[in-house]
Amino acid sequence: MRITRVAAMATAAALSLTVAACGGDDNAGSGSSASGIIGKAQSSKKLVIGVKSDQPGLGLQTGSTYEGFDIEIGKIIAKGLGVDESGIEWKTTVSANREPFIQQGTVDLVIATYTINDERKQKVSFAGPYFVAGQDLLVKADNTTITGPESLDGKTVCSVTGSTPAKRIQTDFPKAKLQQFDAYTKCLQPLLNGQVDAMTTDDIILAGYAAQEQYAGKLKVVGKPFSTEPYGIGLKKDDVEGCKKINEILTAAAADGSYKAAWDKTLGKSGTPAPTLDTSKLTHCPA
Numbered sequence: 001m002r003i004t005r006v007a008a009m010a011t012a013a014a015l016s017l018t019v020a021a022c023g024g025d026d027n028a029g030s031g032s033s034a035s036g037i038i039g040k041a042q043s044s045k046k047l048v049i050g051v052k053s054d055q056p057g058l059g060l061q062t063g064s065t066y067e068g069f070d071i072e073i074g075k076i077i078a079k080g081l082g083v084d085e086s087g088i089e090w091k092t093t094v095s096a097n098r099e100p101f102i103q104q105g106t107v108d109l110v111i112a113t114y115t116i117n118d119e120r121k122q123k124v125s126f127a128g129p130y131f132v133a134g135q136d137l138l139v140k141a142d143n144t145t146i147t148g149p150e151s152l153d154g155k156t157v158c159s160v161t162g163s164t165p166a167k168r169i170q171t172d173f174p175k176a177k178l179q180q181f182d183a184y185t186k187c188l189q190p191l192l193n194g195q196v197d198a199m200t201t202d203d204i205i206l207a208g209y210a211a212q213e214q215y216a217g218k219l220k221v222v223g224k225p226f227s228t229e230p231y232g233i234g235l236k237k238d239d240v241e242g243c244k245k246i247n248e249i250l251t252a253a254a255a256d257g258s259y260k261a262a263w264d265k266t267l268g269k270s271g272t273p274a275p276t277l278d279t280s281k282l283t284h285c286p287a
Helices: 002-034 037-044 069-080 095-104 164-172 185-193 203-211 240-256 258-265
Strands: 047-051 059-062 065-067 088-092 109-115 124-133 135-140 156-160 177-181 198-202 219-221 229-236
Touching: 037 047, 037 240, 047 069, 047 095, 059 109, 069 088, 069 109, 069 240, 069 258, 095 109, 095 124, 095 229, 109 124, 124 203, 124 240, 135 164, 135 185, 135 203, 156 164, 156 185, 164 177, 164 198, 177 185, 185 198, 185 219, 198 203, 203 219, 229 240, 240 258
Parallel strands: 047 088, 047 109, 156 177, 156 198
Antiparallel strands: 059 065, 109 229, 124 229, 135 198, 135 219
């Protein structure tokens, strides 16, 4: 009888270990998903989001505060993932460190005027695009002579030395006079003073400058883009479910008005109406 009781206890212990082992497998599975953006958001209620800090209207840091359209998009994504605004850590990124920051886990997401292209897709995944930018022109608000890039013959156009927008002016519009500085901000005063006729870079960045309080009503974006720059939300390359979830959140934001509200709060101050987010093109997640 004693032997039977001991055997029964041993059997129960074995079953208990088996159940525990099965539970361990489930947790391992949860741990695996927790390595993705969805799992981290659920478990920690925190996210680190890489953003620009020097682009008015998009990602601008003042003290410890960040503001702009990209910041508002980050808040929408975080909320959709179950993370409160207080759980977001904003981390300044520059163009050169966006992929390394994602790959190394320094940030969970990058929302920083981050153009989706094939080279970058070899290293990271992209949700979106949440906005399709294009090179455009910023002129004085009362300028009626520059209506697009075809109006630039003989005009002086300001851009940044070595930038893609500057190179495009040189190659595609050689009759324009190109004035180059090492920062876009250095183009603004010459534009206001009439020393240059236009400034050029991505339209959304130009809208950000035009939306600044000191330039309100003084500058305008021409609104005739002549390139295509789809801005995506970068995350780890293997996080397919996270990518799909972010696209779902963007689709919902387009439908419930929060996308438009994000624009109106930031870049809308430039007088540029909110774009329509084409959710049919949110197809950049890996298969």
